[in-house]
Amino acid sequence: MTRKTAAPGGPATAEGPPAVALRGATASLGGRPVLRGVDLTVAPGETVALLGANGSGKSTTIRAVLGQVPLTGGELELFGTPLARFRDWQRLGYVPQRSTAAAGVPATVREVVAAGRLARRKFRPLGRADKAAVRHALEQVGMDDRAKDPVDALSGGQHQRVLIARALAAEPELLIMDEPLAGVDVGNQEALAATLREQVDQGTSVLLVLHELGPLAPLIDRAVVLRDGQVERVDNPDRLHDLACHPHGSEPAEAAPAPKIETGSLT
Amino acid sequence: MIEMLDFPFMQRALLAALLVGIAAPAVGIYLVQRRQAIMGDGIGHVALTGVALGFLLSTNPVWMAVLVSSLGAIGMELIRWYGKARGDIALAMLFYGGMAGGVMIINLSPNGSNANLTTYLFGSITTVSAEDIVAIVGLSVFVLLVSLGLRRQLFAVCQDEEFARVTGLPVRLLNLLLAVTAAVTVTVAMRVVGLLLVSALMVIPVAAAQQATRGFAATLGLSVGFGVVVTLSGTVTSYYADVPPGASIVVLAIVLFGIITALAAPLARRRYRNGSDGRDGAVPGGGRGGTLVAGGGTAADGPEASHRPTRV
Numbered sequence: 001m002t003r004k005t006a007a008p009g010g011p012a013t014a015e016g017p018p019a020v021a022l023r024g025a026t027a028s029l030g031g032r033p034v035l036r037g038v039d040l041t042v043a044p045g046e047t048v049a050l051l052g053a054n055g056s057g058k059s060t061t062i063r064a065v066l067g068q069v070p071l072t073g074g075e076l077e078l079f080g081t082p083l084a085r086f087r088d089w090q091r092l093g094y095v096p097q098r099s100t101a102a103a104g105v106p107a108t109v110r111e112v113v114a115a116g117r118l119a120r121r122k123f124r125p126l127g128r129a130d131k132a133a134v135r136h137a138l139e140q141v142g143m144d145d146r147a148k149d150p151v152d153a154l155s156g157g158q159h160q161r162v163l164i165a166r167a168l169a170a171e172p173e174l175l176i177m178d179e180p181l182a183g184v185d186v187g188n189q190e191a192l193a194a195t196l197r198e199q200v201d202q203g204t205s206v207l208l209v210l211h212e213l214g215p216l217a218p219l220i221d222r223a224v225v226l227r228d229g230q231v232e233r234v235d236n237p238d239r240l241h242d243l244a245c246h247p248h249g250s251e252p253a254e255a256a257p258a259p260k261i262e263t264g265s266l267t
Numbered sequence: 268m269i270e271m272l273d274f275p276f277m278q279r280a281l282l283a284a285l286l287v288g289i290a291a292p293a294v295g296i297y298l299v300q301r302r303q304a305i306m307g308d309g310i311g312h313v314a315l316t317g318v319a320l321g322f323l324l325s326t327n328p329v330w331m332a333v334l335v336s337s338l339g340a341i342g343m344e345l346i347r348w349y350g351k352a353r354g355d356i357a358l359a360m361l362f363y364g365g366m367a368g369g370v371m372i373i374n375l376s377p378n379g380s381n382a383n384l385t386t387y388l389f390g391s392i393t394t395v396s397a398e399d400i401v402a403i404v405g406l407s408v409f410v411l412l413v414s415l416g417l418r419r420q421l422f423a424v425c426q427d428e429e430f431a432r433v434t435g436l437p438v439r440l441l442n443l444l445l446a447v448t449a450a451v452t453v454t455v456a457m458r459v460v461g462l463l464l465v466s467a468l469m470v471i472p473v474a475a476a477q478q479a480t481r482g483f484a485a486t487l488g489l490s491v492g493f494g495v496v497v498t499l500s501g502t503v504t505s506y507y508a509d510v511p512p513g514a515s516i517v518v519l520a521i522v523l524f525g526i527i528t529a530l531a532a533p534l535a536r537r538r539y540r541n542g543s544d545g546r547d548g549a550v551p552g553g554g555r556g557g558t559l560v561a562g563g564g565t566a567a568d569g570p571e572a573s574h575r576p577t578r579v
Binding site: 105148 | 300426427430434435473482484
């Protein structure tokens with residue numbers, strides 16, 4: 001596993017082009033600069049966590065990586081291909097924040113997860129292999145027994161697992177997750193961590209926004225801390241233990257001379 | 268009962284009703300899923316201008332309505348993309364403009380009057396001509412090919428648009444296709460149900476079906492079944508009672524909705540007690556639908572507006 005050997009600062013030992021290479025990215029939302037020169041690299045098989053206070057640009061960064069927020073400057077390459085020429089969307093699995101999947105008509109768990117498979121099928125009908133992939137994705141998140149239930153009947157944590165299964169249905173090489181632990185109870189957090197560990201062990205790259213590392217801490221190779229749209233710090237794995245003990249979500253965002261978290265323990 | 272089938276106009280009316288009963292809910296389900304239930308209503312208003320243009324230019328009003336309402340639907344879709352704060356106002360303008368333009372143009376045309384419009388507003392079983400039937404069958408085939416053939420893709424787009432974009436689906440194209448399909452459905456349905464009530468047939472069968480179903484495919488199937496039942500029985504009712512079929516079809520649909528609601532309420536209560544989320548009641552992320560409802564609510568005139576559910 002490359003993630004075991006990855007150097008703290010970069011993917012020196014990884015093979016092939018990085019899954020994500022974002023250089024000097026700037027972006028604005030409604031005229032307000034949100035990203036002000038973000039560099040972010042996710043090597044093959046690497047698990048990178050984006051941390052930072054609310055409004056620091058975490059979600060905008062991953063939405064930029066997905067091509068959903070246009071960059072006003074800088075470069076983005078996915079699997080070595082510039083975004084403008086990137087077409088292999090099935091190599092990406094996106095898990096949005098939970099609230100975005102609400103709709104006006106009931107849908108079963110399996111129907112929602114099958115939508116993820118369209119990344120591979122596009123306009124062709126789903127075949128036997130696709131149905132098997134959907135079933136396997138549901139098994140991976142431990143929701144196969146709820147396949148015929150409406151998603152409305154699920155708890156927040158179960159719903160989150162369904163959204164992860166939807167991303168896994170395309171068998172992606174890179175998982176991009178926005179706050180997968182938000183509003184998820186401890187039991188479901190453990191289930192999510194187990195699913196993610198399985199993916200990481202298979203060599204899937206992961207980029208995820210987190211408020212706190214929680215049970216995912218042992219999986220994280222590198223944590224990138226954003227502040228006001230810029231990378232404030234890149235933490236190496238050795239420091240992650242400390243970071244996990246002092247989750248960023250609990251830090252006050254507005255404190256003017258906010259003490260850099262564990263600055264003393266770096267160097 | 269059987270002797271009405273001897274009349275060619277009744278055969279045509281029943282065939283049209285059958286096709287409308289299938290097509291309207293099959294397209295409406297995506298609008299409901301996206302909380303844009305009122306969109307069909309807006310297209311109906313715009314189609315009125317197309318009908319009137321057909322009279323003015325002495326061409327078939329059905330094809331003219333297809334053209335104008337498709338342009339209107341594409342316009343609404345563009346407003347949804349680009350318009351943020353003023354979107355509801357722009358939609359309301361489209362609604363008013365469609366209605367006013369229709370009434371104005373029909374009175375300018377040599378052989379037209381508001382009386383001509385009435386059959387298009389509320390439907391009429393006696394006016395489905397042989398020429399209309401050809402158009403209705405052809406357009407229905409198009410609508411069903413899109414709404415059933417692309418159901419997985421349209422489901423994905425309407426369920427979670429951003430996720431659909433990240434899967435690499437051509438989301439903008441699919442949205443435009445859905446808008447045009449909805450416009451075509453409106454024109455297919457206008458001969459039977461009428462432009463003012465067509466939205467009801469796109470929404471009420473779906474609203475009724477989803478009270479008894481747990482999944483999208485089941486809702487789609489059941490709502491099409493409901494649609495066929497109410498359009499056929501409504502058309503037959505019109506034959507005997509001599510009322511516009513649009514009115515009888517929509518009244519029957521609402522009765523059906525009431526029955527299903529009464530039967531499904533205990534079931535739904537149990538289902539939601541099991542689920543701890545219950546987010547259906549909160550209507551999260553309903554802002555987009557809300558603007559459309561606002562636009563439609565102000566444009567909808569007449570007492571029938573209160574019959575139409577704006578949200579389901």
